[in-house]
Amino acid sequence: MKFYHAGDKSKAACEQCKSLVTTTFAYRDVPFRHAKGQAKDLLVAVCDECGDVVSIPAQSTPAVREARNHALHSVEVKLPVPYVDMLNGGAYRIAPEAGPGFKKSLLAYYFRKYAQAPDLLEEAQIGQIASEIPLQRKAMKDLPIARLSFRYSGPVISDIDVLTDRLSINRTTLVACMARKVEQEIIEPEQPAELTTLRNIAAVVNA
Amino acid sequence: MSFRETKYLVIKALQKGEFQHEARNEIDDKNLLSTGEISTEEIIEVIDRCNGTHHSCSEHHFLESVKVHVLKRDDWYIKFYFIDPDTFFISVHK
Structure with a gap:
């Protein structure tokens, strides 16, 4: 698996900027769209232009799963x-x-x-x-x-x-x-x- | 990009873990791959069963040079695009 660290760079499509942007991986608290609660200290890709969380790398899936289970239960x-x-x-x-x-x-x-x-x-x-x-x-x-x-x-x-x-x-x-x-x-x-x-x-x- | 090439690249991305999940300041918990409710192996099996009739693609709504691919097979809906070197999943659900 490709393993990112905080500070690593990537590219992504930013919905806010409506463009292809460079991103920096950082830890953020990210809410769920459909469930109450959030995943805390999740490694995500943040748009370098606007600061929005634009993507979540595959390696963060276990943390998302655990946070979601906790929120749901x-x-x-x-x-x-x-x-x-x-x-x-x-x-x-x-x-x-x-x-x-x-x-x-x-x-x-x-x-x-x-x-x-x-x-x-x-x-x-x-x-x-x-x-x-x-x-x-x-x-x-x-x-x-x-x-x-x-x-x-x-x-x-x-x-x-x-x-x-x-x-x-x-x-x-x-x-x-x-x-x-x-x-x-x-x-x-x-x-x-x-x-x-x-x-x-x-x-x-x-x- | 042909369907065959698309299928090859997305499976390779899943096998190597070189993919991300689109987020808009929130986790789309209906993307079952992002929440870990389905494994990469299981999704690869679904994609592997796809042929050209299960595939459609369209332009990304603001990145004209990027094609958004949709695979529909066995009630699964898998939506993704490629921004080199990663693959981005928008939706993975039944």
Whole structure:
């Protein structure tokens, strides 16, 4: 493979300059056109005239791939603290020893549960819950905001995409919905129906 | 440049790693070769199966002396041009 170093020269077609230009290879942070996020410190060819990034050498593909995987699999939402309390409360009821980190797995369970069963999604009135979230959040506007940040595998991201698509909501509202379901199904009942299943999952996840 | 020569040069560029991906201040993540979702070996196999009927070319929209080549085969769409000594891929997707 032809291996470029920062400072090396090449030629390329620059869309900004509308001409053939000389380029210099340099490290830049470059965003993705279709996915959120960027590839940081990527070796790219920069137009010597206008400074635009005009091409990416073959050697940068592994870095692009890694950055894209990271961007695609990250889930970051900001919600009023009560929603995070619901998730923490549910996680604690299921597995006190697992710690607040278990809420990542708890959310994944709920994403899978509803993504795989459209009938269940309707029966559980997730759509109705989703429609109530904006008003609830408005009522919570003076409360602190918490940031949730998880990295999930491809299948869980697919479940999230199925749900956001089916319900026409964004990821933040989806996580808020799932927090409400945790409150309804895990925290409120005296004997949550899925407690044993979820405790088994917690035991495996924390093994 | 004949189709045969085009095919030979683009395959050689892929084999030797002498290619770049066009970017306009962003990474086109639909270019599956640039994101590593398809390997150079896999794309070479697709190109190798191409004949003249799978090939078309047109003038670059601002570099008149540069020809932009398109190969369509097995649902693959591969668009590229040559600026010596490199080959530049614009699109590689299904």
